[in-house]
Amino acid sequence: MSLYFAYGSNTDQKQMETRCGHLPKIVGKVCLKGYCLMFPRYSRNRKGGVADIWKADDPNEAVWGILYDLSKEDRDKLDIEEGYPNVYTRIQLDLESNGQIYSGVWAVSYTHLRANET
Helix, strand or coil: CCCEEHHHHHHHHHHHHHHHHCCCEEEEEEECCEEEEEEEEEEEHHHHEEEEEEEEECCEEEEEEEEEECCHHHHHHHHHCCCCCCEEEEECCEEEEECCEEECEEEECCEEHHHHHC
């Protein structure tokens, strides 16, 4: 199992159920500090912006999301949906969930490749 930080449209439980074939186990609401939610790309399918997380200039900014516990099969399905590794990549995150800190855990997240460019 691996932890997955869902933000943007992946916080929609119906979407996650469709993408994985079932609703993965929800660990809880989580806060990702030092990041901000951006909409840097346009999706023709959605006819609007596509969410992404970028490191924020202000360390007090935060993105809220859902922490899921995924099986390898769930993660593989999400990789296909999110365009990993060609469009999105995974990064290691420190998260807080229900007062518990998840430090140095590989929480799988999809962040657009440009978000990590300097």
